[in-house]
Structures are given as structure tokens and as C-alpha cells.
Amino acid sequence: MALKSKIPFREKLDKPESPQYIQIKPEQEKRWGKGIMVISTPREIQDIIRSIPTGKLLTMDSLRNIISLKHNVDITCPLTTGIFLRILAEACEESRNQNITKDFVTYWRVLQKDGSINPKFPGGLIFQSQLLESEGFHIIKKGENKYFVSNFQSYILH
Secondary structure: OOOOOOOOHHHHHHOOOOOEEEEOOHHHHHHHOOOEEEEOOHHHHHHHHHOOOOOOEEEHHHHHHHHHHHHOOOEEOHHHHHHHHHHHHHHHHHHHHOOOOOOOOOHHHEEOOOOEOOOOOOOHHHHHHHHHHHOOOOEEEEOOOEEEEOOHHHHEOO
16 A cells, blocks of 8 residues: 655655764663664665665665665664655655656565565555566465565575
């Protein structure tokens, strides 16, 4: 199911932003560790996803690791990374519905850290499963609401 928004997601994606760097406070160290955290941007995430070759995947953790390494910081904010990935996914589907291919990326290639498909992506689990299966990945359904890419670790981009 597509998320409703007063502002089109493509417009949110186009909002000019720069990464922000935050010193992790002592009271946050138990959760995040010590050091510097980067808050990425939707366009930076788009560029990383665009670089995922056919037949490869990323997990949210590996996506955040790529961003952290790029910025030479200790951690990438998991909350904003998830939000920006969702904005990107929704913007891609807006583009698809309007036959605009310029900004389209294969966002469905980003899995949860356990190899499960993100249920918040546009179209839900079935749609994401179909997209991944069309690329040759084998999908396993576990329970009512969990879909996994079989042997996903062997497809993770390093």
C-alpha cells in the first residue's frame, strides 16, 4: 500500500540537503557507541542503491556501513536512513506511475538485516517478492507476514 503524503515524494527527494554530522552524546553511547554519527540524504542513498548491480543485494546494515565508510564516521543514523529509503521507494513508485524513469532505482534490493523484505515498501510484501523473483531471487514465506530472500548472505554486495 502506498503511503499518502500532501507533498509528492519526488519533491521530498529533490529537497536540497547535505549530510549532517553529530557527536554522539554520553547518554546516547550505550545505544550508539562513541564517536560521530552521520545523517545521510535521500539522494546519497539513491546513488548507493543505483550502484547495486543486478544479482546483488544490500541489507539496511550494509547500506549504513557504506555510508559510514564514505563519511569516515562511526555510525550512520538508522532512523533517518530508514525514513529516507522509504521516501526514495515512494518517489520511485510515483515516477513509475507517471512513466518517469530518470530517478528510478531498484530500492527493493535493500533487505532487513535478517534477509526479510521490507513490509513498508510500496506495494507491500507480495509486490516486493514479485520484483525480487523477477530478478532471479528465490523468496521464502515464513508465517503470515514474513518473506525472506533465500540464502541472501551470498548476494550481499561487499
